[in-house]
Amino acid sequence: ETGVTQSPTHLIKTRGQQVTLRCSSQSGHNTVSWYQQALGQGPQFIFQYYREEENGRGNFPPRFSGLQFPNYSSELNVNALELDDSALYLCASSLAGRETEAFFGQGTRLTVV
Amino acid sequence: AQRVTQPEKLLSVFKGAPVELKCNYSYSGSPELFWYVQYSRQRLQLLLRHISRESIKGFTADLNKGETSFHLKKPFAQEEDSAMYYCALRVSGGYQKVTFGTGTKLQVIP
Numbered sequence: 001e002t003g004v005t006q007s008p009t010h011l012i013k014t015r016g017q018q019v020t021l022r023c024s025s026q027s028g029h030n031t032v033s034w035y036q037q038a039l040g041q042g043p044q045f046i047f048q049y050y051r052e053e054e055n056g057r058g059n060f061p062p063r064f065s066g067l068q069f070p071n072y073s074s075e076l077n078v079n080a081l082e083l084d085d086s087a088l089y090l091c092a093s094s095l096a097g098r099e100t101e102a103f104f105g106q107g108t109r110l111t112v113v
Numbered sequence: 114a115q116r117v118t119q120p121e122k123l124l125s126v127f128k129g130a131p132v133e134l135k136c137n138y139s140y141s142g143s144p145e146l147f148w149y150v151q152y153s154r155q156r157l158q159l160l161l162r163h164i165s166r167e168s169i170k171g172f173t174a175d176l177n178k179g180e181t182s183f184h185l186k187k188p189f190a191q192e193e194d195s196a197m198y199y200c201a202l203r204v205s206g207g208y209q210k211v212t213f214g215t216g217t218k219l220q221v222i223p
Binding site: 004033035040041042043044045048056058090092101102103104105106 | 119122159199211212215
């Protein structure tokens with residue numbers, strides 16, 4: 001079992017609201033990547049954090065933002081929620097340069113109504 | 114921009130039959146290709162990578178640059194192989210972005 005934990009596991013929000021998702025990294029990992037996985041799709045890269053700085057971003061609008069803390073845990077914030085934001089959000093932690101060996105969390109299922 | 118295509122959403126095979134999960138990619142540079150697997154009620158995990166030319170759980174995958182493919186193969190399917198399989202591509206430089214395909218569900222029929 002990996003050490004990457006995400007919270008909450010499920011939540012329901014109303015369109016227009018804001019949400020914060022949390023991720024606790026595998027011990028020793030300094031890089032965190034966030035992915036959005038819509039139903040029937042593969043994970044889509046949102047952004048990556050390394051040593052508390054965003055160092056890469058996918059094709060997502062600025063209302064998707066994040067933070068990484070000194071202990072390498074991370075948050076994903078989404079403002080002005082839209083119905084299409086409903087998805088499984090995955091966090092993956094790794095060592096820098098070894099993102100394909102990342103450990104994934106179990107995900108947070110976000111439903112926007 | 115890079116893209117990964119997995120043409121089959123579902124692949125059903127009988128136990129003992131050969132398996133081939135298809136993956137094609139588009140990228141102008143030299144990519145690194147990977148296969149990830151997600152078993153029922155488990156997390157996504159790395160299965161194998163082209164660069165190490167390894168065989169994991171009997172699965173192999175060969176990168177064919179001419180056909181821009183990275184198909185996953187296994188000569189004899191087992192029931193425990195039933196899972197979602199995602200092909201992924203990594204682009205180097207700056208940060209390491211991983212692009213996933215849409216996934217293929219492999220169903221091994223006993």
